[in-house]
Amino acid sequence: MQMLSRRSLVQSFLAVGSVTLAGVRSASAQRFDWLARLLVGASGAPPVDLTFIPSVQGAESIVPEVAKPIEPDACYIELYLESIRLAKARRFATRFHGVAYSFVTLAREGDARAQLAAISKPDKLAELDRGAIDKVIVVSKQMMGPTAYRGGPVLLQFGLFSVKSGNLLSPVLDYVTRVSSAAGNSYVGAIKPFLPLIAEGMDLIAGQREDTALEVGVDTAIDLKTGSVSAIVDLPRGSFNIDKLTLDKDRKLLLDGKPIDAGYAVFSFRPSAEKSDYGEIPELRDRYAAIQSALRGGKLKDAQDALAAFRLAAIASPDLIPADASKLVEKTTQKVRTAFPPGGVGDVSGPRPKAETLSEIQLYE
Structure with missing residues (x-):
């Protein structure tokens, strides 16, 4: 908008x-x-x-x-x-x-x-x-x-x-x-x-x-x-x-x-039970973009730091109910784990994750 x-x-x-x-x-x-x-x-x-x-x-x-x-x-x-x-x-x-x-x-x-x-x-x-x-x-x-x-x-x-x-x-x-x-x-x-x-x-x-x-x-x-x-x-x-x-x-x-x-x-x-415009919350949108940037660059430490910042912002957000905040953190954490499986970045094959906005995370599947 x-x-x-x-x-x-x-x-x-x-x-x-x-x-x-x-x-x-x-x-x-x-x-x-x-x-x-x-x-x-x-x-x-x-x-x-x-x-x-x-x-x-x-x-x-x-x-x-x-x-x-x-x-x-x-x-x-x-x-x-x-x-x-x-x-x-x-x-x-x-x-x-x-x-x-x-x-x-x-x-x-x-x-x-x-x-x-x-x-x-x-x-x-x-x-x-x-x-x-x-x-x-x-x-x-x-x-x-x-x-x-x-x-x-x-x-x-x-x-x-x-x-x-x-x-x-x-x-x-x-x-x-x-x-x-x-x-x-x-x-x-x-x-x-x-x-x-x-x-x-x-x-x-x-x-x-x-x-x-x-x-x-x-x-x-x-x-x-x-x-x-x-x-x-x-x-x-x-x-x-x-x-x-x-x-x-x-x-x-x-x-x-x-x-x-x-x-x-x-x-x-x-x-x-749903807030369809959760992806427009600025502090969450910006922190999620930082996670995506770290994933695309294959930077594990940056991704972990960005995930920690996103988790705190989601939990503290006055615009989300607790259940949605927890679900959003869980889905984002899983995305980082998928991008960096045990064994380090060197074990990841295939292309890096595509650019994705917070709205595309499908909170309400």
Whole structure:
């Protein structure tokens, strides 16, 4: 994944959004400033206590991935946007975009709490017209990739917006979406430098009250024991029986068996036993490359030293659960042993190992 420099991103953002980033605040401060706009300012209306359902009844039969338990240091978690219904976009006479925003904060081993932000404008939410307002749009879009779960509550900010297209906000939205994509959605270290840009961009978009409508939003802490399917509904809390909410086979929200007549968003936290992008963890990728270089050069001592450094980095990595760290070390150790069998380098016949990246080690065979 090609990463843009911080300077080029800032310069581009200034050019597109005409926003000053002087005195950028900490990510934590941005989060709380953002909350005010998310739940009040973006809608331009008095605060409404929307209904948040932490766990939709029977949803595990529709999204089976959420049925598995979530235990600290034993799995990764992912965040998916499942389906939406836009209602407030009816005030726009022109076309509009559907935009999903998420900001997740969770414990991180040996470091400050991890913060992962994502702005998504899936194809199904792009350039919609008034004819799409009453439709339920099934997205199943990953907002946060597999991230090691270390225990404790998961803090979530989530917002679903309708943004008028064809004006100044469209290029700003396109740019912020590209920034989010460049940062990635699961490697904590990669996204950290981009958090101020994402927060400032969405702050600008939310502040344009004539051109932006907040459909639904929530700021909450979720204590995960198993995966869950949650929903935010644009109806006042207590105005309906949440036990009557279910999902149909297409992941659309039903109330007492009938489509619900309100804007909403359905999202899920899913446990995962695998982190498919483990090969992108920089400190592991670089140390593995050093092992490969030693193997190709037939340098036993260099390979042993590089393996020791890789082992320590894997065990200490906050991005891997212990089981995966051990498995990765075991597979890498076996590769070195195969390259240098008993008897020394002189007993090795045939060509030296080909160049291989960490991603090719096949951790999950």
